Amino acid sequence: MKREIIDTGDGSKSINIPEWKEQYHSKHGALQEALHVFIEMGLKDTLSRKQDPKETISIIEYGLGTGLNAMLTAQFLTDTPIHYTGVDAYPVTYEEAMAVNYGELLKDETLYKKLHSCEWEQPVKLTSNFTIEKLEKKFKNLDDIATYDVIYYDCFGPRVQPDLWKLDMFQAAYASLKPEGVLVTYCAQGQARRNMIEAGFTVEKLVGPPGKREMLRARKL
Numbered sequence: 001m002k003r004e005i006i007d008t009g010d011g012s013k014s015i016n017i018p019e020w021k022e023q024y025h026s027k028h029g030a031l032q033e034a035l036h037v038f039i040e041m042g043l044k045d046t047l048s049r050k051q052d053p054k055e056t057i058s059i060i061e062y063g064l065g066t067g068l069n070a071m072l073t074a075q076f077l078t079d080t081p082i083h084y085t086g087v088d089a090y091p092v093t094y095e096e097a098m099a100v101n102y103g104e105l106l107k108d109e110t111l112y113k114k115l116h117s118c119e120w121e122q123p124v125k126l127t128s129n130f131t132i133e134k135l136e137k138k139f140k141n142l143d144d145i146a147t148y149d150v151i152y153y154d155c156f157g158p159r160v161q162p163d164l165w166k167l168d169m170f171q172a173a174y175a176s177l178k179p180e181g182v183l184v185t186y187c188a189q190g191q192a193r194r195n196m197i198e199a200g201f202t203v204e205k206l207v208g209p210p211g212k213r214e215m216l217r218a219r220k221l
């Protein structure tokens with residue numbers, strides 16, 4: 001499918017799929033959405049609840065895409081080691097990643113280039129406390145059990161990929177989380193929320209990023 005680079009409302013770039021009229025990030029602002037949904041409500045929430053700050057936290061992203069969430073997580077100032085699994089069955093090209101240019105936006109082009117040029121299917125240490133493992137596979141083939149503290153659920157929306165918001169997806173996501181683990185997503189669709197609850201999650205509706213009323217945080221209690 002054709003992909004094109006677009007500008008979003010906060011000045012950061014994203015990718016649009018014209019055939020679907022679907023973007024990789026909020027049209028209101030890619031950067032502000034990523035900071036709010038994934039960093040503020042996912043990463044910071046989890047770090048604040050950690051008993052031992054030296055114990056590694058394990059994050060999985062459904063939809064590595066441009067690497068914006070991975071980049072912001074790698075740059076987040078913490079002493080806690082982070083293991084980041086970025087899954088994507090249809091990775092962006094290096095050229096597309098350079099065209100959205102989050103390295104320039106986030107003032108670390110070296111880190112952004114390393115993120116996109118490092119090997120897939122193996123852990124690679126990008127900073128003193130951030131290790132990434134990029135996996136080129138379909139979400140439906142993930143079968144980890146009690147492995148992750150946080151899931152960044154950043155799939156395309158239910159309008160274009162309804163299967164990714166169904167009960168079986170959230171059952172697998174639930175199983176892959178450690179106790180107390182959380183799943184965060186920009187999506188606040190009622191059916192997706194009900195599927196999360198049926199899968200066992202306790203779900204909170206939170207204020208969304210600018211331009212979006214709500215988002216969801218689902219907890220494995």
Ligand SMILES: C[S@@+](CC[C@H](N)C(=O)[O-])C[C@H]1O[C@@H](n2cnc3c(N)ncnc32)[C@H](O)[C@@H]1O
Pocket residue numbers: 023024025062063064065066067068069087088089090091092137138139140154155156161
């Ligand atoms: C909304 S975009 C992710 C945006 C990304 N988090 C970012 O910051 O750029 C959704 C991603 O899911 C990937 N994807 C779509 N269907 C998939 C599937 N069935 N399995 C794995 N990856 C899939 C796409 O290639 C795309 O990169």
